[in-house]
Each structure stands twice: as C-alpha cells, then as structure tokens.
Amino acid sequence: MNIVKLRANLEKNLILHLDLISPNNEFKKIYTYALLPPGKLFRPLLALSIHLDFAHNNLEFFNPNEPVSLLASALEIHHAYTLIHDDLPSMDNDDYRRGKLSTHKKYGQWQAILAGDGLLNASYYLLSCIDSPQTPKIIKIISHFLGPKGLIDGQVIDLSENKKLFPHILKMHELKTSRLIQCAIMASYLLSTDKPNWRTFIDLLQLGKHLGIVFQFLDDLSELNCKKISKHESNINPWLNYLEPSYNYLQKSLDTIHHLTRKHHLDCFRSVINEYLHKNQKIISDGQLVIETHLKNQNILMPIMNRLDIISKA
C-alpha cells in the first residue's frame, strides 16, 4: 500500500468536494484557506485503510463519488471546523495553525466562526451524499459521537478552568480526539461490509478509542519539546502531572492496538498508524533532552521509544 499515493488521491478528492460545497464568491477562499494545503489527512487515511482491509477493493475510492471518498472528505472537513473554532481568541487563542496564520487571524473572527459553521454543515452534506443503506445509521452515530455528548463535551472539559484529574484527562482525550477517529474507523467499516459483525464493530470502537488516546499522549509528549511551558499546558498535560499513569496507559493502549489490528488482520490500517508512530518516535527522540528536563525522570522516554520502534515495525 502506497500511503503517499493514497494521500495525494485524498487531497484531489478533497479539492473536488470543497468545490462542490463552496459558494461562488469571495468567501470560498476562506474555506479553501482553512482546508488547503491539507494536514496529514490522518482521519481520511484511517477511513481509507479500513476500507482496503475489509472491502478488499483497491480501486473504487479513487472516484470522489464513492462512499468512502465522501466519508473521508466529510471527516477532514469536520476536523477542519473544530480547528478553526478551537483557534478562536475566546477558545485556545492560537495565532498559527500548520505553519500559517489561523483562519481568524487571517480573515477576522466572524469570518472564522461562520466558516466553521459552514464546514460543519457541509460535512453532514457530504455524508448525506453517500449512496448506501447505511447512510442514516452512519449520520446518527457520527452526529452523536461529535455532538454535545461527544467531541463537544471533550472541548468543554478541555476549556474548563479547574485542574484535571487523570480520569478527566482520559475522558477529555477520548471525547475530543478518539471520537472522530472512531467515526472514521466505524463508518468506513459499515460501508465496507455487507453484513457488519457486532463483535468486530465493538473491537473497532475500542481500537479507535485507544488510537485517539495514543495520538493525544504522544502529542502531549511532543508539546514538552520547548523550554517554556504555558500555564494551560501545565494544567492539562498528563505527563507533567501524572507521569506514571500516563506511561502505563500509553503502554496499555499500544498493546491493545497491536492486539486488535492483528486479530482483525488490519494490514493497511497498520501501515497508516505505523507511519504515524514512526514519525512521533522521531520527534520525541529529537527532543529527548528538553522533554526529559520537564519530566524530571530520565528512565521513562527510552522504553516508550523502544516500544514505538518495535510496534511500528511489527
């Protein structure tokens, strides 16, 4: 499986879908700015790889009208809306995103709020274009997972003032990060099999949950690769406040991912996450000295890097 080729194809489809949903006026450039050039396309890649693993179909997804193509763009567009709103001054107040000005810094606040709202609606439009008997069920699960009891609740926990206990941090990561990843895996599975198996479905939800938490824990670790840590960061970064539980949970999640991907023969899916784990391992390894200063523990990074190394090559 050629990830570079898959990513290029996802980007091509994303451009076509962006064109489909955008108004023919000045505001189109704001939607384009927020979506292109795309990030890693991690969630669309997860959806595609699950499709390849279950449908054993190598070609279909090159067509932008295929169910999994529409799903992939809908996930990326939904993700983009959360980033635009997250960056707003009253939220995380970030001036930069992916090496360029955040949408509100570039175009203004009301423009960023409306662009986010527009993309959020548009992600449901793309889902509703999926020609499959599973479409209503998929929209139901996705809107539940990403709504007030799901992703939004995770953002609420994130922004709430008080210092978080370890179970709250786990809950926050599960809601804010795992839910969208679970949507990618679960919806792609439903679209790729004629008779979805209930136990497989549950396993895939578990897989998505742990992948999201690994994603976030490794990201939190990378955040420590700078000399000065912000107050918000020191409040929410689990590695600063709960070093051992974080270490143990990360190991446990990596094990679960390893086990479940083997059990269901998710070879394409593994290629995607291995690329991701490998990149993370490199980032952490490059920042080892600075990160270890913040952790005040020099015996914890090496086992993590070794584990990532073993798993990403398994």
Added chain:
Amino acid sequence: MNIVKLRANLEKNLILHLDLISPNNEFKKIYTYALLPPGKLFRPLLALSIHLDFAHNNLEFFNPNEPVSLLASALEIHHAYTLIHDDLPSMDNDDYRRGKLSTHKKYGQWQAILAGDGLLNASYYLLSCIDSPQTPKIIKIISHFLGPKGLIDGQVIDLSENKKLFPHILKMHELKTSRLIQCAIMASYLLSTDKPNWRTFIDLLQLGKHLGIVFQFLDDLSELNCKKISKHESNINPWLNYLEPSYNYLQKSLDTIHHLTRKHHLDCFRSVINEYLHKNQKIISDGQLVIETHLKNQNILMPIMNRLDIISKA
C-alpha cells in the same frame, strides 16, 4: 386547529429531545438556557401545520418519536444555534435575546461558541433519528440549504461591510431567513406524503421563499419602531433605502403566499401564518407614527396594514 395546544406540545417534545441530546453535566444548563423558554416556535409550527395539511393526521405528532416531531425539534435547535452565534461580539454583538441575556453574556464566549456547535450537531442527530425512507434526502436538502451555499452565505452577506443593493438584500433574506423556513415546509411535506409530487414540491419551495421574505420585511419594518436607528440598521434596512421596491416586493410576496396556500388547500398552514401576520399588523399599527417618521412617506403604511388585515382574515 388549536395553535396554543400545538405550541405546548411542541415545547413538551423539545424538552424531551433536549434531554436526549444533552450531556449529564453542568453544560446542560447552557443548552437549556439557549432553548427554553422557547420563542414563537414558528418553524416547528410550520412543519406541523404542513403535516396536518398533507397527512390529514391529527394525532401522531404528539409522540416525540414521530418523524414530524423530530423534524420540528431539529429545526428549532438549528435555529437556536444560529441565534447563539449571531449574538456573539464579533457577529451582531447583541447582549439580549428574547428578553434575557444572550448566551455569551450569561455564560461566556467559548461556552456560547461550543453550545452553538453542539446544537448544530444535535440538530443533525435528531434528523438522523427520523425513521423514514426519506431521511437521507431530507438531511441532504437541509444541510445544503443551511450550509455554505445557503443560510451561512446569507449571514456572510449580512455581516459584510458594504451597503447592500436591493437585490443583495433580497438574496440575504432568502438565504438567511427563507432557507430554514423552506426546510420546515419541504421536509415536512416529504415526510407526510407517500408519493411526493414534484410540482407541489416546487410550489412549496416558492411558498417558503416568499414567507421568509415577508417575515423579514415585516421584521425590518418593526425595527423602525424606535426613535434612533443604528448605523448597521440604516445600512441593511430595505425600507430606509429602497422604499418602493420593498413595498412592491412585500405585496407581491403576500399575493404569492395567498395564491399558493389556496391552490394547495393549506388551511392549517394558513392558520399559523395568519396568527403571525395578525401580530405583525398590530406591532406596525402601534408604532405607526414613529415608523412613518423614518420612512418619510405617510401613504405607504396604511395599504400594507390593510393588506395584512385582508390576508390574515382570508
């Protein structure tokens, strides 16, 4: 048809649906604050009345799981999200809404942004719960009508700095106000008939378009019932800048509504809009002196009020 009873029933269902979508924590009170006590429930009432006119079914909608009940709450919840975001400081910057503090004034900005995002997702969740073969089509039309090319584009036109020409004002009203009304009518029609008729569908879209524009033109007229007019208001109020075209367009729209509701025997629907037109006629009549000062024309209000009087009694 007893509108008071229908409204009470809609409110009861809305409370149940709010409970269904809300997380079991502190943030629930923000969703509740933004939705309850409800406003006029105009859009849900439109959906219900269309259901009564086409399905000839008087009882079903009392059940919160009925398609039209879920549609009604989804419309109100979608409407509530647009109001929360519209009120934000970088948007319309309104401190009050329905006689109480706006959501961001009461709870803070990030809370209001996330509450809006949460309700937006939740409106699609309720739509996806509709047990009907029409569900994917309805979600497709609604997400298109309320997305970047629809309602959102209307908000963009509204907030854009430059003074608007009359066709731009019409376009803005059609997108920002008519689209959601069209969703109410059109989706309820699709859920109420076994074999939707294409020509009826087109007529209903026209009806929704003109109802939205009448709604907005009468609202714009009521806005002139105060001595000092804000700069933004004087930029966008069509009665101040395009008196005669506004007058003509309002008359034309009222005629179209009258014609189409007769043609399709929309008696329940007429009861709902007659109540609305009657209320508006009273508001305008009460503010007649102040409004006429702003219009610099004393011969234009009386024919409008007479027309509203005739139509609302027809």
